[in-house]
Amino acid sequence: MAENRLIFCCFASGSSGNCYYLGTREKGILIDAGISARTIQKHLREMGMDFSNVCGVFITHDHADHIRAVGTLGERVHLPIYTTAAIHEGIDRNYGVREKLRTSRCFFEKGVPFEYAGMEFNTFGISHDSTDCLGYVIRAFGQQFMIATDCGEPNPMMAEAIRTSNHIVIEANHDEQMLLNGPYPTYLKERILSPRGHQSNVTCGRMLAENFHDGLRNIFLCHLSQENNDPELAFRTVRDALSGKGYVLGEDYFMRTLDRLTPSPVYTLNDNIITEY
16 A cells, blocks of 8 residues: 555444445455445445455454345455455355355454555454454554454453554444333344343443553444444443543544444544544
C-alpha cells in the first residue's frame, strides 16, 4: 500500500449482515461478507473505490450473516477468501452460500501471525456457537486494529488484544433485561446468554474498562440486536463503565455504535482520537 493513511468503514453490522473495510484509499481488505456482493460494490463505489481495490476477504466465522457473499466474491469477482480450515469446512456446509468456494479458498492457522497486503495479522479464538470463531488483530502504519464481532464468554486472548490495540470493533449485542423481557422464545434467549452466544452491553463495557490503556483511541460497538438493544442504551452502558474507571469520552477515547444497515463514515485511524460524533 502506497498511501499511509489507514481507514476503516463499516458497511453493515448485525444479524442481517456484517461487512467491514480496512486499508487505505488504494488497497485494503474486507472483514466478513454477510451482505450481497452488489451492496458491497455499491458501498465501495461511494468511497471512490471498487473491487479492484480489495486484496482479499477475511472471515470471522461461518454463520450466514458473515459469509452470504463469499461464493460470489471468491468465484466470480476472484477475491481470495481467507480463514481457517475449520471455518472453510463450515462455509462448505452452509446452505446460505449458494456458490461454493473452489479456486478462491485460502488458509491460515489461528494464532499464527502472518503478513498480507502490507498488514500484519494475528487471530485469536472466540467462544461462539459456530464451527470456529476468530477475532482479528491487524497492524498497519503503526496502528493496531482489533475486531471481535460475535463474542460469547470473554477470554484472556480478547483481553490481551484490547490491551494492545489502538482501535477496537467489539460486540455490544444486547441489553440483558430487554432480552429476558422480550419476545424471543426461551431456547433463543438461552442461546444468546450462553457462554457461546453473544456479548451484552454490560460485559462489553466491563471488558473495555478493565483493559483500557493509554494507547486506546477509538471504540466501535458492533452487532447490536434490533430487538434486544438500543444504540443509545449500548453507548451509555459502555460509556458509564469507562467513566467509572475515570476515562472520559472525547478526551481519552472516541466511541460510536455501528448501524445494522447504514454504512458508517470513513474513519482515518491514526494516533488521534476521532472528533466526529
